[in-house]
Structures are given as C-alpha cells and as structure tokens.
Amino acid sequence: MAEIRISQLTAKASNLASTDEFAIAEDDGAGGYVSKKITGAELKGGLTEIEFNTQSATYTLVLSDQNKMVEINNGSANEIIIPLNSAVAFPIGTQILVAQLGAGQTSIGKSVGVNLYAEGNKLKIVGQYGIATLIKKSTDLWYVAGNLEA
Numbered sequence: 001m002a003e004i005r006i007s008q009l010t011a012k013a014s015n016l017a018s019t020d021e022f023a024i025a026e027d028d029g030a031g032g033y034v035s036k037k038i039t040g041a042e043l044k045g046g047l048t049e050i051e052f053n054t055q056s057a058t059y060t061l062v063l064s065d066q067n068k069m070v071e072i073n074n075g076s077a078n079e080i081i082i083p084l085n086s087a088v089a090f091p092i093g094t095q096i097l098v099a100q101l102g103a104g105q106t107s108i109g110k111s112v113g114v115n116l117y118a119e120g121n122k123l124k125i126v127g128q129y130g131i132a133t134l135i136k137k138s139t140d141l142w143y144v145a146g147n148l149e150a
Helices: 040-044
Strands: 021-027 031-040 053-054 071-074 079-080 095-100 108-109 115-118 132-138 140-148
Touching: 031 040, 071 079, 095 108, 108 115, 108 132
Parallel strands: 053 071, 071 095, 079 108, 115 140
Antiparallel strands: 021 031, 095 132, 132 140
C-alpha cells in the first residue's frame, strides 16, 4: 500500500471501502512504535446514517435502539421510558435521539432507580418535531438534552 497523507484522503464515507486499511502507530513507551491498523468498516461504523424506530404509543427503550432515533407519532401525550441497566444493559456512551413526530407531547420517563441529568428538570419535548438526546453516562445515569421544557 502506498503511503498517502491525510490531506489526500477523501472526506466522503461513501468512497471508503470496508476493506480499506489505515496504518497507525502507537508509542510503545520505550522509544519505539507498535504498528496497528483500522479498517474502512471500523471507521464507517461511526459514520453511518442514523436509523429510525417509529412508535405510536408510550415506549420503553430496547437495546436495538442504541444510536438510533426513536420517533413517537401519537396525537395524545406519551412517554419514552429509560429502563434500568439490569433490564437493558446499554453500553456507557450510548446515544439515543427521541423525536416527537405527532401532536401529542412526548415526555422522557424512567424506571425506578434510573437517574436523569436534565437542565431545570426539563423532560418534555416542547412540541411536534422537537428532538431530545439521551446519553448514558454510567450504569443507571443518563443525560437528557434538547428541545425540552419542564
């Protein structure tokens, strides 16, 4: 493989083949380097388009919602519920987007034992097409941010 400078690489993930390999070096702490590589498939894993999960009523998150957008399309008030880690073990760092697709207000709820960090305890999406982001910080602790009100 010919050496190429980073500035010569395309910025578009669509041109990146899963089999492309990128060599990197890590300082071994003894004045040398350890060679490593990352594949195009591994890089694209963080660049893929978001997937959607559309629901029509109050919904409890499941593991397959990790790094997706959950839309609630309902004309009545509804809730997204974050389950306990013991029920659904989302990895720390998981991000889930929540969109209120319908006219019914979507609230962010939680199972007993889950803690939420939300500015001003704002846990209701402000209106139709508003979005909230849920980020898992630790075992049963999540950040909640976005187009929210108390």
